[in-house]
Amino acid sequence: MSLPVANDxxxxxxxxxxxxxxxxxxxxxxxxxxxxxxxxxxxxxQIDAERLALFAGFITKVRYNSDLFEHLPGTLRLLxxxxxxxxxxxxxxxxxxxxxxxxxxxxAAALLYFERFATSVxxxxxxxxxxxxxxxxxxxxxxxxxxDWRSEPAANLAPPRKCPLRVIETRRDPHAVLDAVVRRQxxxxxxxxxxxxxxxVDPVEREIRCVAIDARVNMxxxxxxxxxDLPAIAxxxxxxxxxxxxxxxxxxxxxxxxxxxxxxxxx
Amino acid sequence: xxxxxxxxxxxxxxxxxxxxxxxGLIRRRPGLIDYVExxxxxxxxxxxxAEVLELAPAILHCASxxxxxxxxxxxxxxxxxxxxxxxxxxxxxxxxxxFVRAPGEEGNVEIGYTVAPPxxxxxxxxxxxACQHHQxxxxxxxxxxxxxxxxxxxxxTMDQMAFLAAICRDSSIDLLLxxxxxxxxxxxxxxxxxxxxxxxxxxxxxxxxLSGIAVEQGVAWDDHGTPASDEAFELLRFVLExxxxxxxxxxxxxxxxxGEDVVVRDIERARRxxxxxxx
Numbered sequence: 001m002s003l004p005v006a007n008d009x010x011x012x013x014x015x016x017x018x019x020x021x022x023x024x025x026x027x028x029x030x031x032x033x034x035x036x037x038x039x040x041x042x043x044x045x046q047i048d049a050e051r052l053a054l055f056a057g058f059i060t061k062v063r064y065n066s067d068l069f070e071h072l073p074g075t076l077r078l079l080x081x082x083x084x085x086x087x088x089x090x091x092x093x094x095x096x097x098x099x100x101x102x103x104x105x106x107x108a109a110a111l112l113y114f115e116r117f118a119t120s121v122x123x124x125x126x127x128x129x130x131x132x133x134x135x136x137x138x139x140x141x142x143x144x145x146x147x148d149w150r151s152e153p154a155a156n157l158a159p160p161r162k163c164p165l166r167v168i169e170t171r172r173d174p175h176a177v178l179d180a181v182v183r184r185q186x187x188x189x190x191x192x193x194x195x196x197x198x199x200x201v202d203p204v205e206r207e208i209r210c211v212a213i214d215a216r217v218n219m220x221x222x223x224x225x226x227x228x229d230l231p232a233i234a235x236x237x238x239x240x241x242x243x244x245x246x247x248x249x250x251x252x253x254x255x256x257x258x259x260x261x262x263x264x265x266x267x
Numbered sequence: 268x269x270x271x272x273x274x275x276x277x278x279x280x281x282x283x284x285x286x287x288x289x290x291g292l293i294r295r296r297p298g299l300i301d302y303v304e305x306x307x308x309x310x311x312x313x314x315x316x317a318e319v320l321e322l323a324p325a326i327l328h329c330a331s332x333x334x335x336x337x338x339x340x341x342x343x344x345x346x347x348x349x350x351x352x353x354x355x356x357x358x359x360x361x362x363x364x365x366f367v368r369a370p371g372e373e374g375n376v377e378i379g380y381t382v383a384p385p386x387x388x389x390x391x392x393x394x395x396x397a398c399q400h401h402q403x404x405x406x407x408x409x410x411x412x413x414x415x416x417x418x419x420x421x422x423x424t425m426d427q428m429a430f431l432a433a434i435c436r437d438s439s440i441d442l443l444l445x446x447x448x449x450x451x452x453x454x455x456x457x458x459x460x461x462x463x464x465x466x467x468x469x470x471x472x473x474x475x476x477l478s479g480i481a482v483e484q485g486v487a488w489d490d491h492g493t494p495a496s497d498e499a500f501e502l503l504r505f506v507l508e509x510x511x512x513x514x515x516x517x518x519x520x521x522x523x524x525x526g527e528d529v530v531v532r533d534i535e536r537a538r539r540x541x542x543x544x545x546x
Binding site: 008009010012013014016017018020021042043046047048051052054055058059062063065066069070080083084085086087 | 336337366368369370371376377378379380382384385387389390417418419421422481483484486488489492521522523
């Protein structure tokens with residue numbers, strides 16, 4: 001098959017294609033640098049480099065859509081609500097980070113990028129973005145951890161953890177941030193101090209649960225290492241002025257939620 | 268495969284672009300749609316997609332022939348498209364007026380997405396030649412889909428409507444009119460969409476696509492993750508009042524934030540417009 005091709009058209013297609021697959025080249029176009037070949041230089045000088053970069057971001061978004069929507073729906077929803085979805089994906093493309101293939105690689109790379117984006121000028125305009133990204137990272141990590149989770153044997157009197165769990169700090173309740181977006185209402189105000197949130201996988205329902213906790217609960221949680229028994233846990237948190245009775249109550253609450261198992265040494 | 272029906276009807280049929288939820292929807296609501304439009308690339312990537320052929324007639328959609336590109340497509344791709352055209356019993360292959368590969372300094376560049384070409388006389392001759400060549404090679408009619416235009420392509424001497432009209436004037440190639448793409452193109456080029464439609468030979472529209480649109484940075488973008496707008500449905504109505512396309516496809520096939528109720532609502536809306544009743 002031999003069909004007509006104008007040299008200038010071939011150059012235009014070549015420059016557009018390279019701008020869409022080669023982030024370094026796209027960055028050079030944005031800076032006004034032109035290719036060496038005369039035909040390519042002519043084509044490049046007529047291309048809207050900003051729009052081409054945004055188109056590359058759009059293609060990146062489409063490629064990542066199904067993988068990210070399953071694992072980071074709130075993150076994507078926030079980016080869209082604040083009108084910076086393509087900007088974020090454009091920057092992601094230009095940073096050269098969009099070459100991941102598997103779902104795991106795509107989500108892992110996107111999370112790292114979104115965590116950086118949260119600290120950027122554009123990212124800081126997205127209210128609650130950092131908290132929602134952190135929330136969805138925990139969900140993603142717990143879902144993956146659940147597949148390999150083996151409950152620790154309760155061979156001694158130490159209360160073992162029964163499920164994978166994580167604790168993060170947020171300034172806003174991620175659920176409230178996303179609810180506000182759905183309802184098109186004002187997002188919740190940032191708390192003066194960060195709130196600790198405990199996430200765990202309900203071992204019976206196999207669902208991820210979340211609850212705000214205070215620092216004392218977190219300290220007790222950290223002391224539950226699968227080796228300490230209850231008196232040792234109480235001793236470990238005593239320097240933080242947590243009374244043994246309080247420590248025991250926390251462990252009992254965690255046990256009631258299915259997070260730990262209390263061995264024979266009940267309070 | 269023996270249970271598969273060819274898509275034959277004198278009335279406009281209403282279908283859905285393939286997505287993971289579609290087989291379940293067909294099982295739960297038999298007769299809701301008349302066919303499934305399946306991307307060739309999805310069939311190559313995930314052979315389990317072909318299981319939907321047991322549930323509904325199919326139209327094959329393609330983004331790999333690089334019809335408007337300056338490089339010929341490899342024979343391996345042509346063979347695969349031909350094979351899937353035969354297996355799906357597709358009445359035609361919808362292909363984009365676009366290119367997906369281009370020459371590069373170190374070999375050819377695969378973009379992995381359709382890009383609107385320079386619109387000029389040379390491209391016109393090349394597109395018509397490529398379509399005619401592929402129709403012979405594939406043994407199936409090709410219809411051309413208008414791409415969304417996000418920026419002016421250097422080397423263009425005509426706009427998209429003039430280019431599509433010229434294709435119809437100079438060849439027997441019919442159109443796959445994506446009304447959402449048309450809205451995007453007209454929005455991004457500052458043209459009235461009805462005026463644009465009036466410049467197209469609507470009698471040559473064999474299939475219509477509908478999907479959502481997102482606007483960011485002052486630019487309209489394709490969005491198969493949101494439902495078609497009222498404006499897109501009004502353009503469909505405009506087309507149906509003047510022409511009789513054989514198929515109307517809702518492209519609701521990106522992971523999105525709408526549920527089955529919205530899909531069903533819009534299928535029924537399209538069906539009311541086409542004047543057909545569920546099979």
